Structure formats: C-alpha cells, structure tokens
Amino acid sequence: MIDFKITNLEKLALEYQRTGDNSVLNEILVARTETRSEIVRSLIRRGRLSVQITPDEAEIDLLYEEPKRIMQWDPEKMPLEVYLRKHAYDSIVDSFRSRTGFRRRGGRFRQLDDMEEGNPEEVFFVSESPDLEDYDSYEHVSSRVGKLLEGFDSRSVQIICLRYGYGMRMREVGVSLGLSESSVSNILGRLNPVLRQRIQEQEIPFSTGVFMRVLRERSGIIPGFLISDYGSRRSNSLRDSYAEFLRARELGFEVPNPLRVLDKNSMPVLRGILAHLVSSGTTKPYRDFVNGGFWCSPVIRGGLTELAERVAPELSHRLRQTEKWKKGERSVDIALRALQDSFFKVKGYEEAEVSGDEYQIADVMNSFLRMSGFLKEFLVENGCSGLLQEFVDPEGIYGLKTGNSPKAAFDFYYSRKYPGLLDRSSYPYLELWRIHVNNRWTSGNLESAVQTALDATQDFLRQLPGYRNAETKSSREVSKVVNAALQKGLVTRRAMEDFGLNAVLIGLKELANQDLLDYSGTGKGLLEFYFQRRFPEVIDRDALDYARLYGIVENRRWSRGEESVISALELSQDFLRTLDGFRRAEDSGDREGQLVVLDRELILRHSNLSAYLLSRETGLGGMMASLYDPSGKRGLAKRNSAEAFLRFYSQGMGHSWFDSTRIPFISSRGGRKGLEVVYEM
CATH class of the missing domain: 1.10.1740 (Rna Polymerase Sigma Factor; Chain: A)
Structure with a gap:
C-alpha cells in the first residue's frame, strides 16, 4: 500500500x-x-x-x-x-x-458505424497537417464541400449530409427520406469510393464543427427525432443535465447551467431548445431563451440569430427576431429559406424544386396561383409575417422592394433562385399578375396596373391554339388565330372570367371611370386595350386581315343603347366582309356590286336565309334575337329576320339596298325565298 x-x-x-x-x-x-x-x-x-x-x-x-x-x-x-x-x-x-463515432487507426479515424453496418472501408479521414486554422473559415470549407458534392443528385446529397453531417445511422437516414435501410446502404456503397477519392485529393478535415455545419445546411432538413431523441451519448447526458438544471431552478436552487460552451455535444441540445421556441410560436424568442438559463452565457454571445445560424440554420428563419432581417447577405439567406419553407407547403412544389425542372416548378406554382391569388395570408400563416414587414430594401438587394407585398416576396425569391421564370419572353414563366396587390387599380399605380392588365391578357391569349407561335410572326397571323378562336367560341367574357381576368376587367373599368385611360369595360374592350398597345394592326378595320372582336359573347351586350347599335353594325360588317367580293365593293362605294354579292352568296345560295344567319357559323344569332327596335333605327324591326337584318345594316351604313327607285334593289316579294334582288323593272 x-x-x-x-x-x-x-x-x-x-x-x-x-x-x-x-x-x-x-x-x-x-x-x-x-x-x-x-x-x-x-x-x-x-x-x-x-x-x-x-x-x-x-x-x-x-x-x-x-x-x-x-x-x-x-x-x-x-x-x-x-x-x-x-x-x-x-x-x-x-x-x-x-x-x-470515429476510431483511431494509424494516424486516422475510421467511422464506427460503417464497420458495424458492414462497410469496412474508410470513408472520411482527417489530415495530419497541423494547420487546422486553414480550415476554420466557413467560406473555405463551404467551397470545398461544394466541390465534394459536385455532380451528385439532390437525393444523394441529402443522404451524404444526413449520414456524415448529422452522424445518423442508415436506418435513420432512410426514415428521414422515406427509403429503406438497404436502399441507403446501396446508394452509399456507390458514393463512398467517389467521396474517399475527392476527400483525399482536397484534404478536407471532416471532424471539424464547421465542416459538419456545412453538411447539415446542405441537407436542407433537420430530422424530428434528431431534435428530440437522437444524439450522441454525451449529448443525451447533457440534455438530461439541462432538464435537471431547469427543475432545480424551479425549486429555487442556484445551480450552474451545464450548457456553457458551444460544441458538438451541446449543439443537438440547443437545436432542441430552438425547435421548442419555434413550435411555441413565441413572439419574444430571445427573452424566452435567456430566461432558460442563458443570461450572459457565452453560448448566446453573438445573439440568438447568430446562434441559430450556427446550430440550426434550417430553423433560424422561423424565429420571430427583428434583428435577423437587418444583417445584409445573411438576412438574404434566411429570407430565401423562409420563403422556400413556405412554398414547400404547396402540394407538389418541394418535389418540383428538388428535381430542378423549371417547367415542373412553373406548372405547380402557376396552378397554385390560379387557385389562390391572396398570398399574403398564405405567407403569414407559414411564418413569413416578419419577413414581409421588416425585410425591406427599396433597391431590392437586401430585402423586398415593397413591404407587406407578396408579389415583392415572389420577385425576391425567384430572381435569386430561378431568374428565368420571371422572364416572360421565354418559356416557362410564372404568372405573377395573379397575385393580389392592394391598391393596384388606383391612379398612383397606373403604370403597374396597365402592365398587369397587359400580362394577364397576353396569358389568356397564349392559351389559344397557335397564338404563342403567331405573336412571334406577324399581326396578320395573330388576327387569323384570334378569328379562328372566336369562331370556335373560345373567346368569350365567361372564358376570360374563368381564366382569372375578372379583377382585371373590373380594375380597368375603375381607372376608366377616373378618365385615366380609354376602356369600355367589356371583354372586347380588354382585347382592344391589349392589341392597341401590342399589335395595333390587329384591330385596324381598314387592314386586310383584322380580328373580328365584335364576335365576343358578353352579357347584356345588346342593351347598351347607341354602343350596342355601333357594335351590331360592325359585327354585321365583319360577317358580310367574309362574302367573296363584298369588302371590295363596299370600300369602293359600288352599290350594285354589293347587291350582286349579296344575291350570289346569300339570297340565292340559302333557301332559308334567316335560319342560316341565326346559325353559330355566322355569329349573328345573339344580335338578331336581342337587338330589337320596331322603328328599325336602333335595332332590327323584327327579331330573327333576314330581311330585318339587311334593312338594319343598309340603313345604318347608308347603302339604300331596299330603295326601289334605284336599280338594282332588294325586294321582299320574292316568292318562297322571301327576298330577291331586282335588276330591272
């Protein structure tokens, strides 16, 4: 002894x-x-x-x-x-x-989990170089991780980050990603040789906290069981000690907080505390965190946002901290994560963004926008209230150009992640005009309102067969496509409202009521508003080919007084100009030529002329049935009558087709046909 x-x-x-x-x-x-x-x-x-x-x-x-x-x-x-x-x-x-989870072997460390789970080869190692400080820079390690993961698909990157960033077992990785343990093992079996070679070439110090933080951020997720139950043996012990510390404080005992330093053991515990703050919905997370025993603690020396960025960057944007929106480029990263977290709530969007397919991203988001244009409520419900209110920069560099604007939030997110989706000159793109904006249709926002109306109308037209291709060619091609769609009944007021243009139609009417622009308030007026600014030749009735917009079907179209009379005359003219030779005769003032065409193309060709004019082929049915005036001046003297139709047009245009003192003329004494052209007395 x-x-x-x-x-x-x-x-x-x-x-x-x-x-x-x-x-x-x-x-x-x-x-x-x-x-x-x-x-x-x-x-x-x-x-x-x-x-x-x-x-x-x-x-x-x-x-x-x-x-x-x-x-x-x-x-x-x-x-x-x-x-x-x-x-x-x-x-x-x-x-x-x-x-x-590493075991020392010949100057290096071998991961225990890999040996336990049937993979005896070394995956990661730590360089023996004494210059550890070379690797302490976040940016330096982050760039090396980018090279390490280069070329891997998103699912492989997530598996690598969860496996080697969080230190999770293959079974736990599978649970997080919805895969079986064997699938994870097979994927890692293919990835590990590549990783070993890249790590050896770059000498990445895998065990440093900075490197593991970068991997966790790259994963984009934090497993739920990691927050609550999972952790190393030491982390679990720390969690228990912290729980005892809280109980002792409740009983009035002064005991030291076991979470005194920020390291790999304390980080899982601190992640759990931050997750609890997020789930509690507290409006004062810093106060609540400090009251948990962290007053003057070195753990929170840089502030709660700084701690969250180091410990759980995937949670930092969900803490209601005003300060986090005033940190320049770091705030930009937080905002992007916050918006992405919100967008992932849209069905199918997360899968679309993970795939990186811009066509799929645009399709999912546009479908969502069509269902709900009121996105401010959506963003607020998903934790972006502080972002909308505090993250503002009029220049749009370190914040939204406009506060409390969901459209500004969309512009901010996609301009940094998928700028191509904001370019309407290419395809695909996002239909951001659908997002509701307060006070959009006011005099102070006239330029923005006009641009919104143009974008919305263009998207409506682009759904017509052949229109997208036609607008890249000529006004004449555009007119042909629009006329074909009108004939098929694809361009109506109801179709515009179903597409989501109702707010545009009403908004432009409000601006017109303030004498800020010329707009009739109709579907025809909306297309005229658009073509006047984009393709003026399309609505030029003197042009050889123009869009016959009077064929657009609308409610109460023929009960608007003089406006309806003008519309009826132009609609009738559009139809008559389809008759071979009629336009040439009318433009030259050749009355006889006009009657010859009417006789050849209508009166002699159709035994029941009224039935033909009422058919869908002509587009005159609604007007002939609704525009009625016994005097024949402001409408048809008789509903659904071919003679009344021709008399109305002749009188309105000053052609005098029924004047028997001028040869030829139309006579209503033509036997069973009812009408005939008289060429000689």
Missing part, C-alpha cells in the same frame, strides 16, 4: 464514490477547471493530441470523462491527481469516439 496524505479534493472524491452526490462532484469539477486546461496545453505541446481535436473540445471531453475516472480511482494505489493525469489522454480519446 502506498502511503500518501489525503488531500481535501481526494476526501471529496471518496465521498462521491460512497454517496454519488452530484453536488460533491460539481465541487470537484469546478476545483479542477484550471488543472484541466493545463493538462490539455501540456498534451498539445508534446504532440499527443491530433489536430482534429481542438483545445476547447479536448477540455470538454476531459470534463465529461472525469466523473467516470473519479469513480474508478483507487486511493490505495496513487493520488487522485496523478491518476487523473495518467488517464487524461485516454479520457479525451474515449469521449471523442463516443461523440463522433
């Missing part, structure tokens, strides 16, 4: 061995704080510690292994201090293995 004097610290150690009293243990650990720091410095000077273990990590590892060593100490063999110093290196290595 070795004879040595028992110190006060050793008396406390013996008491702890006998009673297991944690208060006694805390007294020992506090008393040895400086001693642990000196031991770590000594090991570093002697080259005993590898560069992958930082001094702070080594000191924490030593702290967490000390209780076990104290319980194992035999006072009859050696003094406590000698025993703890003798086993200091082993304590650090044991703790490092338990929290990282």
